[in-house]
Amino acid sequence: MNSKRPISVTIIAILYLAVGITGSIGHGREALMARPFPTDAIWIELTEFAAIVCGAFMLRGQNWARWLAVAWIALHVGISIFHPLRELAIHVVFLVLIAWILFRPGAAHYFRNAEAT
DSSP states (O other): OOOOOOHHHHHHHHHHHHHHHHHHHHHHHHHHHSSSOOTHHHHHHHHHHHHHHHHHHHHTTOHHHHHHHHHHHHHHHHHHTTSOHHHHHHHHHHHHHHHHHHTSHHHHHHHHHHHHO
């Protein structure tokens, strides 16, 4: 039985794809132009790639991708602890909102049914 993907999951997945792609392009350009090459650029690109993976596989209904998506934004909350309070608050709001959307009954049903097929 195939479950229809909730529009909220589609929106979150597309946002992850957009953030991952634009972030990768933007940070990649900065890193390539910087001299010497910033070693943290590799970690930044890996997190951007993780966002792309989250988005792509949430669209395919992979349950692990929604968990990775929540872990990805939780990482940003952790990093934001060292930034201004406003940035931390914004990331916390995103974390709560994304987790709430991805674990609501309709989304849970979609991911459970997609994994079963």
